[in-house]
Amino acid sequence: MFANINTRAVYARIRPALGDGTSSLIGLNGLRAVLRLFSNLILTRLLAPEAFGVVAILISVMYVLNMLTDLGFRAYVTRHETADDELLKTVWTVRFLRNALLGAVMFLGADLFAAAYNNPEVALAMRVIACSFFIEALMSLAFETGQRERRVLRISFVDFGHFLTISITTLIAAYVLRNYWGAVIGIMAGSVYLVFASYVLIPHRPVGFSLNRAHLADLWRFSRYIVPSSMISIVLMQADKILVANFFPLAELGKYMLAVTITQVGKKLVMEYHGRVFFPLMAQTERDDPANAKRVFYRSRLRFAALLAFGIGGLIGGGELATRILFNDLYIGTGLYLSIVSLGLLGALFVAPAMHALVAKGHVRVNLIANVLKLVWLAVATPVAYQIWGTVGIITAFAFAEIAVVPYLWRRQIQLGIFDFRYEGVLLGAAGLGALIGYAAYRIATALVAAGFLPHF
Numbered sequence: 001m002f003a004n005i006n007t008r009a010v011y012a013r014i015r016p017a018l019g020d021g022t023s024s025l026i027g028l029n030g031l032r033a034v035l036r037l038f039s040n041l042i043l044t045r046l047l048a049p050e051a052f053g054v055v056a057i058l059i060s061v062m063y064v065l066n067m068l069t070d071l072g073f074r075a076y077v078t079r080h081e082t083a084d085d086e087l088l089k090t091v092w093t094v095r096f097l098r099n100a101l102l103g104a105v106m107f108l109g110a111d112l113f114a115a116a117y118n119n120p121e122v123a124l125a126m127r128v129i130a131c132s133f134f135i136e137a138l139m140s141l142a143f144e145t146g147q148r149e150r151r152v153l154r155i156s157f158v159d160f161g162h163f164l165t166i167s168i169t170t171l172i173a174a175y176v177l178r179n180y181w182g183a184v185i186g187i188m189a190g191s192v193y194l195v196f197a198s199y200v201l202i203p204h205r206p207v208g209f210s211l212n213r214a215h216l217a218d219l220w221r222f223s224r225y226i227v228p229s230s231m232i233s234i235v236l237m238q239a240d241k242i243l244v245a246n247f248f249p250l251a252e253l254g255k256y257m258l259a260v261t262i263t264q265v266g267k268k269l270v271m272e273y274h275g276r277v278f279f280p281l282m283a284q285t286e287r288d289d290p291a292n293a294k295r296v297f298y299r300s301r302l303r304f305a306a307l308l309a310f311g312i313g314g315l316i317g318g319g320e321l322a323t324r325i326l327f328n329d330l331y332i333g334t335g336l337y338l339s340i341v342s343l344g345l346l347g348a349l350f351v352a353p354a355m356h357a358l359v360a361k362g363h364v365r366v367n368l369i370a371n372v373l374k375l376v377w378l379a380v381a382t383p384v385a386y387q388i389w390g391t392v393g394i395i396t397a398f399a400f401a402e403i404a405v406v407p408y409l410w411r412r413q414i415q416l417g418i419f420d421f422r423y424e425g426v427l428l429g430a431a432g433l434g435a436l437i438g439y440a441a442y443r444i445a446t447a448l449v450a451a452g453f454l455p456h457f
Contacts, residue, residue: 028160029269036265037326039167040258043174044327051180052254052261057117058129058184060241065102065133071223074275075359077144079222079283088141089210091219096137096209103133118246125184132191139195142202150280151202156272158197166190222364232371239378240398247391252333256395259319259337263345266312270345273304274352282360290361293416297357298423306430309349313434315342321442336392340399346431347402350424354409357418366412370405377404 043052073091077083106113110126146155169189174182198204244253278301285296315322319342320335327334351370358366378401385393413419448454 028156029265029272032160032163032268033265035163035167036261039171040261041326042171044258044331046174046178047180047182049251049254049258049330051183052257053250053252054119054122054125054180055183056241056253056257056260057114057119057122058126058187060117061106061113061126062129062132065106069098069102071098071219073141074144074147075279076219076222077141078148078280079360080148083145083148085206086210086212087215087218088145088205089208090212090215091144092141092207093209093211094216094219095141099133099137103130103137106130106133117242119250125180129184129187132188135188135191136194140198140204140207142198142204145205146202147276147280150276152276154202155276158201159272161197161201162190162193165193228368232368232375240395243394244391247394255331255334256337258327258331259323259334259341262322262338263315263341266308266315266342266345267348269308270348270352273301274356278353279356279360282357286360286362293357293361294418294420297353297418298420301353302423302426305349305353305427309346309427309430310434312342312346312349313431313436314438315339315434316346316431316438317435317440318438318442321438321445337395340392340396342399343396344399344402347400347404347406349427350406351402351409354406354413358409358412358416361416363412363416366409370408373405373408374401377401 071094073095077088077091080087107127107130110123110130111120113126114120114123143155166186166189170183170186172182173185176182241253241257244256248256281296281300282293285293316339319337319339323331323335323338355367355370378397381397381400381404382394385397387393389396410419410424445454
């Protein structure tokens with residue numbers, strides 16, 4: 001009976017009900033948040049805070065190397081007029097060579113990178129994890145072409161599988177080894193999964209070595225603003241980890257990175273929604289009906305953004321309550337970091353759509369300008385904040401860097417006719433309400449504990 005079921009016909013029936021993939025994307029990220037929380041609850045009982053600090057260093061180095069050579073492959077393929085096979089082969093070849101170079105640099109420079117973070121003992125783990133660059137060099141461009149073709153559902157489910165692969169492998173390995181090597185093994189397993197998924201789980205175009213001069217020149221014209229912007233992003237995204245690693249003990253770095261990990265669920269949702277759903281929609285609108293850009297900019301994402309702003313506000317106001325409930329006494333202090341880091345997440349909720357909309361309109365260098373403004377902010381605010389609040393001030397200055405660039409982006413939106421303060425006010429109001437409720441819940445819980453109505457936690 002099952003053999004006679006026409007799976008294509010069944011999919012054709014249910015596919016319209018799934019819409020543009022937004023609901024599935026939100027649902028999967030909600031499930032991801034629950035599972036990540038569950039995973040962290042287990043890991044914090046299997047591992048000491050120092051283990052999270054080591055993993056933070058490894059991921060930070062990988063991020064720095066990636067951003068130093070970021071050419072914006074996915075955005076380039078998504079925006080390209082034709083994206084024919086010859087162009088895709090050129091892009092694949094460039095990415096292959098880039099990954100091979102990054103793997104070699106990380107492997108050979110492990111001692112220097114570990115010393116920069118004042119933790120030379122992580123050099124061996126850094127050499128092992130460098131192999132993930134070589135593995136991912138073999139991936140097809142299925143994720144890039146899938147985004148261009150708006151395969152939101154398929155990519156979302158495949159990406160969720162990637163998350164499950166890393167999480168399950170890490171939990172099993174951490175249970176057996178009881179140290180940071182469990183996370184290293186999980187990351188490596190995730191790289192193998194990505195290669196498998198790019199060839200088997202998502203339709204892909206032919207891969208092969210090609211370096212067409214015309215396509216290389218076109219890729220460079222697109223990437224020339226992305227490269228310096230990405231280099232600045234290294235400072236914006238990683239300098240806080242380097243500073244914390246040098247000023248704080250490894251255990252404190254672990255607490256900070258645990259807070260970052262919690263907010264990464266929201267950050268990933270913001271980035272994935274605006275990259276996979278919103279950006280292709282805005283790019284298509286610019287090609288087909290540019291006069292409709294303002295309506296699409298707001299109405300396509302208002303409900304999603306308002307709900308997320310409310311949740312982020314709850315973390316800002318109730319970060320201490322959340323971490324006290326979830327983690328044991330070894331992780332006391334994580335709540336303050338969670339509240340501070342959530343400020344940056346709130347800024348990303350305003351920055352991400354503005355960036356994607358402006359790039360869709362052809363203003364590629366807006367990313368570079370915005371990152372320069374963030375860098376200026378950090379150069380001025382970080383030393384001042386450090387003098388007043390110490391290392392916590394550094395973290396706060398970095399969190400506010402995302403918010404600091406919002407006025408510039410709003411000005412550019414006004415100039416291009418895609419700004420409406422009423423909609424932006426709704427998001428600000430939702431975030432404020434969430435923060436008030438989160439803080440009130442924390443104060444009420446503290447009072448109930450002091451009065452003896454709740455056990456100490």
